[in-house]
Amino acid sequence: MIPLVYDQVNRWGKDDAFFIALLKKTGVKNIADLGCGTGRLTTHFAKEGLHITAIDPHEAAIATAKRKKISNCGKITWIIGDSSKLHANSYDAVIMTANVAQVFLTNDSWQQVIADVYHALKPGGHFIFDTRNPQAKIWEQWEKDVTPDEAVNQENGDPLEIWTSYEGFQNQIYTFYETVKLAQSGKVIMKEKIQLKFRTYEEIHSSLRKAGFSQIHVYGDWEFQEPTAETKSFIFHAEKRKTHHAQ
Numbered sequence: 001m002i003p004l005v006y007d008q009v010n011r012w013g014k015d016d017a018f019f020i021a022l023l024k025k026t027g028v029k030n031i032a033d034l035g036c037g038t039g040r041l042t043t044h045f046a047k048e049g050l051h052i053t054a055i056d057p058h059e060a061a062i063a064t065a066k067r068k069k070i071s072n073c074g075k076i077t078w079i080i081g082d083s084s085k086l087h088a089n090s091y092d093a094v095i096m097t098a099n100v101a102q103v104f105l106t107n108d109s110w111q112q113v114i115a116d117v118y119h120a121l122k123p124g125g126h127f128i129f130d131t132r133n134p135q136a137k138i139w140e141q142w143e144k145d146v147t148p149d150e151a152v153n154q155e156n157g158d159p160l161e162i163w164t165s166y167e168g169f170q171n172q173i174y175t176f177y178e179t180v181k182l183a184q185s186g187k188v189i190m191k192e193k194i195q196l197k198f199r200t201y202e203e204i205h206s207s208l209r210k211a212g213f214s215q216i217h218v219y220g221d222w223e224f225q226e227p228t229a230e231t232k233s234f235i236f237h238a239e240k241r242k243t244h245h246a247q
């Protein structure tokens, strides 16, 4: 995540409209946006009338989010941190958009996030997130794209180029690098290593069950269709039990 260019290369898409529609369907009011980044989508949630706790460990991303006009509407609380900052029993939904689920590289860190989310949801609360299907091997398409993305430094108007180089896929983790250069001189102003874990449908399903989620629904695209073998992204929608049964 490079906040300087993130919003410019991640424009509004079908996935964003899907998340808004799904939240509307569930009728939630208080949500946590975990891994909110620059608040790209958070501000749209606020426009829909939701109250949001927006959390991300990336300080510069949260600073970028706070500078946005709508971010001061009183409906968003910005927090620098991770899932440990979620309050117990507090949210109607926790959402992780744009593949935040893939930043947790170890099984322990992933299981911890799910446990924290479960703890943070009210009974009957919703956990919603997307993650790419490893079987679709999206990285094979990424690697064909050798042209840089273009952006502009919003502070000084400098035209920028974002170059991506690919290291490859190993142990379910795909590694690549993003480099931001000044378009005119080619001078590198930022470089970031990005690693994404590609978990299978079955792995995610069983990790949700292990954390206590009982009802789990999975969509296979941004039109609310069921997943198939070709599905590019799974969208998980898990619900916390409404009541506790005595043992």
Ligand SMILES: C[S@@+](CC[C@H](N)C(=O)[O-])C[C@H]1O[C@@H](n2cnc3c(N)ncnc32)[C@H](O)[C@@H]1O
Residues within 6 Å of the ligand: 001, 010, 034, 035, 036, 037, 038, 039, 040, 041, 055, 056, 057, 058, 061, 081, 082, 083, 096, 097, 098, 099, 100, 103
């Ligand atoms: C691809 S961005 C998605 C940002 C945002 N959700 C969106 O829709 O634009 C992934 C985000 O996950 C955040 N992230 C990294 N480690 C995290 C962690 N341990 N807990 C929560 N978020 C984390 C990154 O800082 C980054 O902002």
